[in-house]
Amino acid sequence: xxxxxxxxxxxxxxxxxxxxxxxxxxxxxxxxxxxxxxxxxxxxxxxxxxxxxxxxxxxxxxxxxxxxxxxxxxxxxxxxxxxxxxxxxxxxxxxxxxxxxxxxxxxxxxxxxxx
Amino acid sequence: xxxxxxxxxxxxxxxxxxxxxxxxxxxxxxxxxxxxxxxxxxxxxxxxxxxxxxxxxxxxxxxxxxxxxxxxxxxxxxxxxxxxxxxxxxxxxxxxxxxxxxxxxxxxxxxxxxx
Numbered sequence: 001x002x003x004x005x006x007x008x009x010x011x012x013x014x015x016x017x018x019x020x021x022x023x024x025x026x027x028x029x030x031x032x033x034x035x036x037x038x039x040x041x042x043x044x045x046x047x048x049x050x051x052x053x054x055x056x057x058x059x060x061x062x063x064x065x066x067x068x069x070x071x072x073x074x075x076x077x078x079x080x081x082x083x084x085x086x087x088x089x090x091x092x093x094x095x096x097x098x099x100x101x102x103x104x105x106x107x108x109x110x111x112x113x114x115x
Numbered sequence: 116x117x118x119x120x121x122x123x124x125x126x127x128x129x130x131x132x133x134x135x136x137x138x139x140x141x142x143x144x145x146x147x148x149x150x151x152x153x154x155x156x157x158x159x160x161x162x163x164x165x166x167x168x169x170x171x172x173x174x175x176x177x178x179x180x181x182x183x184x185x186x187x188x189x190x191x192x193x194x195x196x197x198x199x200x201x202x203x204x205x206x207x208x209x210x211x212x213x214x215x216x217x218x219x220x221x222x223x224x225x226x227x228x229x230x
Contacts, residue, residue, distance in 0.1 A: 107158050
């Protein structure tokens with residue numbers, strides 16, 4: 001199993017540009033999560049999907065952020081327009097279920113720098 | 116409002132000694148606790164977990180202790196090895212609408228094990 005695959009690994013863009021982050025979850029996992037890691041706030045949950053349907057997007061910072069999951073093997077997180085304060089590491093994770101003892105499997109993350 | 120707090124941003128120990136990483140939580144609804152380990156340029160990986168019905172769980176060199184009355188858990192690593200140098204995230208799980216569980220992470224503690 002290849003694990004959770006994220007692309008790109010690094011993204012440098014200028015303020016105002018659109019940024020799209022991509023994720024391929026582990027096959028057979030029904031849940032997909034997008035997290036953001038910053039020094040100030042640690043790992044924050046942005047949004048998660050169950051069977052491709054968004055369940056909880058309460059962590060999405062503002063309307064500039066949007067996420068989609070068109071099928072079971074692909075998800076995107078889009079920021080439009082991007083701002084310097086969006087600079088962070090963005091992680092995608094997946095799990096088989098969301099019971100109380102389910103483990104998350106994380107991708108390697110996308111390091112986003114907005115100049 | 117941080118519901119899961121790791122008050123020590125960093126910890127340095129000598130190889131062979133014990134490493135103790137601490138975590139406090141405020142939400143009494145949390146009933147399952149996990150530790151994740153993260154190396155640079157990689158995503159977090161699951162390390163060990165504990166249910167609220169237990170007060171100790173051991174896996175090789177790693178032991179997690181839970182004190183529910185104090186809302187405190189700790190991760191002990193004995194003996195510590197240089198390869199244990201990483202960021203350790205404490206996480207807690209609670210029901211969040213329906214039957215789904217939400218995982219809340221702390222900010223992490225950087226452990227450095229010196230040879």
